[in-house]
Amino acid sequence: MPRRVVGVGVLIALVWLAGCGHRAPRQRVSTATTRHAAGAPPTTHAAAPAPGPVSFTLAATGDLLIHEPVTRRARALAGGHGYDFRPLLAEVRPILSAADLAICHLETPLSPDDRRIAYWPSFNAPHEIAPAARWAGYDTCTTASNHTLDQGGDGVRATLDVLDRAHLQHVGTARSRAERSWRIYLVKGVRVAHLDYTFGLNGIPVPAGKPWLVDLIDPRRILADAHAARRAGARFVVVTLHWGQEYRSAPTSEQRSLARTLLASPDIDFIYGSHAHVVQPIERIHGKYVAYGLGNFLSRHAPCCDTPATRDGMILQVTITKLRERFAVRHIAYTPTYVDPRTVTVLPVARALQQAGLSPSLRQALLGSWQRTVSRVNLLGADRLGVAADQRP
Numbered sequence: 001m002p003r004r005v006v007g008v009g010v011l012i013a014l015v016w017l018a019g020c021g022h023r024a025p026r027q028r029v030s031t032a033t034t035r036h037a038a039g040a041p042p043t044t045h046a047a048a049p050a051p052g053p054v055s056f057t058l059a060a061t062g063d064l065l066i067h068e069p070v071t072r073r074a075r076a077l078a079g080g081h082g083y084d085f086r087p088l089l090a091e092v093r094p095i096l097s098a099a100d101l102a103i104c105h106l107e108t109p110l111s112p113d114d115r116r117i118a119y120w121p122s123f124n125a126p127h128e129i130a131p132a133a134r135w136a137g138y139d140t141c142t143t144a145s146n147h148t149l150d151q152g153g154d155g156v157r158a159t160l161d162v163l164d165r166a167h168l169q170h171v172g173t174a175r176s177r178a179e180r181s182w183r184i185y186l187v188k189g190v191r192v193a194h195l196d197y198t199f200g201l202n203g204i205p206v207p208a209g210k211p212w213l214v215d216l217i218d219p220r221r222i223l224a225d226a227h228a229a230r231r232a233g234a235r236f237v238v239v240t241l242h243w244g245q246e247y248r249s250a251p252t253s254e255q256r257s258l259a260r261t262l263l264a265s266p267d268i269d270f271i272y273g274s275h276a277h278v279v280q281p282i283e284r285i286h287g288k289y290v291a292y293g294l295g296n297f298l299s300r301h302a303p304c305c306d307t308p309a310t311r312d313g314m315i316l317q318v319t320i321t322k323l324r325e326r327f328a329v330r331h332i333a334y335t336p337t338y339v340d341p342r343t344v345t346v347l348p349v350a351r352a353l354q355q356a357g358l359s360p361s362l363r364q365a366l367l368g369s370w371q372r373t374v375s376r377v378n379l380l381g382a383d384r385l386g387v388a389a390d391q392r393p
Contacts, residue, residue: 083126089133096315103194109147122147273290340365
């Protein structure tokens with residue numbers, strides 16, 4: 001089964017991930033991309049795709065936030081030599097691998113050699129999380145967050161080098177001016193543009209003369225990038241935003257205002273976000289959708305901030321279909337997830353509840369997680385729009 005996602009540009013050969021102990025999941029389409037520098041002509045170099053399917057699916061998740069409990073568990077699973085994050089993602093692998101385009105959010109820098117591993121307030125995570133994410137079915141990761149510059153510009157470069165070695169695409173940060181800005185993927189014959197931005201950097205200044213290291217939220221910049229993506233042939237434009245207030249389920253007034261501004265543009269089709277560490281609602285604005293926050297995905301906060309709600313997340317599952325001459329979101333579903341605090345494993349809640357032998361405490365925790373996630377997704381009336389969990393417990 002070839003890989004699923006092709007970016008506009010030069011096709012690259014199929015590869016298997018190295019150093020994982022297992023082969024990568026077989027994907028449906030080969031991947032290659034073209035990045036567009038600011039001010040560069042928004043041109044493409046591939047012939048127009050032949051007529052093909054008129055719909056595709058996108059899966060997206062919240063934070064891969066590698067706190068010490070996550071690393072400690074991965075270390076134990078690797079027998080004390082390196083880190084094995086794959087078992088922590090094994091339960092969600094079938095869901096992620098089934099999507100035509102699967103997107104993760106990598107909140108932290110990665111250490112290329114596992115030296116200087118660090119946690120809050122300045123993260124530096126083991127590089128093994130990247131091949132594990134690829135193994136789990138992800139095609140690409142967003143990398144713009146408030147922790148992007150925790151290890152400075154060298155940390156940005158190291159992180160992107162690690163993602164490249166794992167054959168994961170990336171958007172939101174760059175190693176040079178030429179690499180900056182958005183990316184286009186070819187998904188089942190459809191050009192899909194992906195733009196990614198963060199609200200800030202925890203007070204760390206962007207190095208002088210290197211604004212391309214990370215994309216910051218600026219409505220005018222986002223609208224200009226989306227317009228350039230359309231001119232380059234994008235048929236569907238996704239914007240991801242690291243925004244909002246931590247541990248707050250309701251979106252802030254700033255989030256809602258920015259969503260209205262961006263979705264009023266004909267160049268932007270869909271928005272989803274991260275950063276709050278708890279699930280936030282889905283809303284329809286100007287006939288389009290915004291998922292304000294997908295919660296955490298793989299994370300285990302320090303004791304100060306580890307609550308049942310920070311273990312909640314979801315896999316957003318979006319079906320995009322050609323309607324007349326435009327591609328638009330036809331259907332949104334989601335899979336509530338929960339991180340088992342004992343095993344640090346990401347569990348699809350409804351499917352986990354169907355398993356025999358669950359302890360009473362875990363069953364109760366899963367039921368509570370389900371109720372929290374569904375109620376928060378529906379805070380702004382998503383259920384009345386037909387948005388629903390893909391399975392029920």
